[in-house]
Amino acid sequence: MGTGAVTYSAAAADAAGRLEASGVPEAKENALLLLEYVCGSRRQDIYLNPGQILSAEETERFDKLVKARQERIPLQQLTGKAYFMGLEFTVDENVLIPRQDTEILVERVLKDGAEGKRLLDMCTGSGCIPVSLAVHAQVAAAAACDISAAALKVARRNAADNKADIAFYEGDMFDALPSEIKGSFDIITSNPPYIRRGDIAGLMPEVKDHEPTCALDGGEDGLIFYRRIAAEAGVWLKPGGRIYMEIGYDQGEDVTAIFAALGYKDTEVIKDLAGLDRVVCCCYES
Ligand code: GLN
Numbered sequence: 001m002g003t004g005a006v007t008y009s010a011a012a013a014d015a016a017g018r019l020e021a022s023g024v025p026e027a028k029e030n031a032l033l034l035l036e037y038v039c040g041s042r043r044q045d046i047y048l049n050p051g052q053i054l055s056a057e058e059t060e061r062f063d064k065l066v067k068a069r070q071e072r073i074p075l076q077q078l079t080g081k082a083y084f085m086g087l088e089f090t091v092d093e094n095v096l097i098p099r100q101d102t103e104i105l106v107e108r109v110l111k112d113g114a115e116g117k118r119l120l121d122m123c124t125g126s127g128c129i130p131v132s133l134a135v136h137a138q139v140a141a142a143a144a145c146d147i148s149a150a151a152l153k154v155a156r157r158n159a160a161d162n163k164a165d166i167a168f169y170e171g172d173m174f175d176a177l178p179s180e181i182k183g184s185f186d187i188i189t190s191n192p193p194y195i196r197r198g199d200i201a202g203l204m205p206e207v208k209d210h211e212p213t214c215a216l217d218g219g220e221d222g223l224i225f226y227r228r229i230a231a232e233a234g235v236w237l238k239p240g241g242r243i244y245m246e247i248g249y250d251q252g253e254d255v256t257a258i259f260a261a262l263g264y265k266d267t268e269v270i271k272d273l274a275g276l277d278r279v280v281c282c283c284y285e286s
Contacts, residue, residue, distance in 0.1 A: 005053045005054075006053065006054045006059050007050060007051050007052060007053055007054070008035065008039075008041075008046045008049060008050050008051070008052045008054070009046075009050035009051070011035055011054055011059070011062055012028075012031050012032055012035050012046065013031075015030075015031035015034065015035070015062070015066045016028040016030075016031040018066055018070055019031055019066065019069055019070060022069075022070040022071075022072070023072075024069060024070065024072065025204075030069055030075055031066070032046060033075060033079070034062060034065045034066060034069065034075070034078065034079075035062060037065070037078075037079045038054075038058050038061050038062045038065065039054065039058055039062075065078050072204075072205035072206050072209060072210065073206070073210050074097055074206040074207075074210055074211070076091050076097045077091060077092060077093055077097070077210060080092065082097050082098045082126070082128075083098075084098035084100075084102070084103065084128040084132060085103055085106055085128070085132035085135075085136065087128075087131065087132055087135060087162050088161070088162075089126050089127075089128050089131070089158045089162075090126075090154055090157050090158055090161065091126055091154065092154060093210060093211070093212065094148060094150035094151050094153075094154060094212055095125040095126040095151045095154045095155070095212065095215065096125045096126065096191075096211055096212065096215040096216070097126075097211065098126055098128040100273075101246065101272050101278055102128065102129065102191050102246055104246075104270060104271075104272050104273070104278050104279050105129065105189060105191065105244050105245075105246050105270075105278075105279045106129060106132050106133060106136075106189075108244060108270055108279060108281065109133060109187060109189060109244050110133070110136055110137055112242065112281075113137075114133050114136075114137035114139050114187065115137050115138050115139070116138065116139070116140050117137075117139055117140060117186035117187050118139070118140050118141045118142075118143075118184055118185045118186050118187070119133055119134075119139050119141070119142045119143070119185065119186070119187045119188075119189065120142075120143045120144070120145075120177075120185045120187070120188045120189070120236060121142070121143070121144040121145070121188075121189045121190065122144075122145055122173055122174075122188065122189070122190035122192060122225075122229060123145070123146060123147075123173070123190055123191065123192045123193065123215070123225065124144035124145060124146045124151070124152075124155050124168075125146060125151050125154075125155065125191070125215055126151070126154055126155055126158055127144060127154070127155030127156075127158045127159055127164075127166065127168075128158070129144075129189050129190075129191060130142045130143075130144045130159075130164070130166050130189070131155075131158050131159050131162050131164040131166065132162075133189070134159075134162075134164035134165065134166060135162050135163070135164055141165075141167070142164065142165070142166045142167070143166065143167040143168075143169065143177070143181070143185075144166055144167070144168050144169070145168075145169045145170070145171060145173060145174075145176040145177065146168075146170065146176075147170070147171060147172050147173070147176075147214070148170075148212070148214060149170055151212070151215075152168050152170050155168060156168055173225075173228055173229075173232070174228075174232045174233075174235070174236060177236065181236070182235055182236055183235070183236065183237070183238060184236070184238065185236050185237050185238065185241055186237070186238055186241050186242070187241065187242050187243075187244070188229070188233050188236065188237060188241070188242075188243045188244070189243075189244045189245070190225070190229060190243075190244075190245045190246070191245070191246035192218065192225030192226065192229070192245065192246075193214065193215055193216050193217050193218045193225060194216075194218040194222045194223070194225065194226075194246070194247060194248045194251060195216045195217060195218055195222055195248065196218065196219075196220065196221060196222040197217055197218070197219060197220055197222075198220070199222075200213065200216055200217060203216075218248075221254075222248060222251060223251065223254055223255065223258065226245065226247075226251075226254075226255050226258050226259075227258055229243065229245065230258050230259050230261075230262045230264070231262070233284060234262075234284050234286065237284045239284065239285055239286040240283065240284070240285060241283070241284045242281060242282070242283050242284070243259070243264070243281060243282050243283075243284065244279060244280075244281045245279065245280050245281070246278060246279055247269075247277060247278065247279065247280050249276035249277055249278070250277070251277070251280075252269040252277035252280065255269075255280045256269060256280055256282075259280070259282045260282075263285070264282040264283060264284055264285075265282065265283045265284075265285050266281075266282055266283045267280065267281070267282040268280070268281050268282070
């Protein structure tokens with residue numbers, strides 16, 4: 001924007017136009033969310049006071065954030081916050097931004113019953129799965145692993161901010177865990193990296209350029225983490241324990257086959273709100 005006084009409505013319109021021109025999806029909504037963030041305002045304050053003048057400092061901060069969003073940095077990385085299962089999570093470039101799709105997994109675990117259960121979340125990232133389960137159910141215990149120390153820092157903060165008591169372990173999947181907790185879990189959850197390596201270059205710039213590749217890359221066929229979970233989960237689950245995993249929309253059959261081949265029972269594919277396959281769950285019987 002030029003110099004001089006800028007109103008809420010002029011700032012929002014200018015930003016929406018710039019974001020639109022840069023190919024940002026939902027440009028107008030993004031402009032309003034950034035304006036709310038910079039001015040500490042609610043949506044109704046902006047609509048009810050379109051002539052409100054931004055301070056010089058607000059104008060400058062808003063302009064910088066719009067420029068960053070034009071570079072396709074995800075909105076949630078600019079505000080540092082994402083919302084999942086009604087809770088607020090801190091996010092940065094070291095964690096996958098919690099997606100609404102993943103709420104399908106959490107809702108199913110809650111529906112099946114997590115009260116009094118011992119949970120383990122693999123590839124926890126921001127920690128949104130175990131934190132929201134621990135907040136929404138009286139779980140007996142929750143543990144979570146990630147290979148990234150930087151992600152675990154974010155997850156620990158999210159657990160503390162949401163008052164969820166979670167034991168975090170750093171390392172390569174199940175290798176991160178101490179052997180004395182073998183056979184102790186009722187539920188394993190995971191939203192592992194599942195994008196086929198060759199598909200990453202075709203993702204939205206927000207995802208491929210700004211979210212951690214290690215949270216996306218599921219190997220050549222996108223399935224390597226499911227194979228590892230299938231091979232190792234039984235060691236950590238109680239007999240009758242259950243596994244819930246997020247999957248890509250076209251991975252339902254493959255993931256079901258991987259688990260069925262290793263003797264897991266009751267495999268089920270659950271669809272998301274768009275009607276696409278999104279979660280596979282199954283049961284471990286020793
Ligand atoms: N749902 C994410 C995306 O496509 C991928 C998450 C994952 O690999 N676990 O943007």
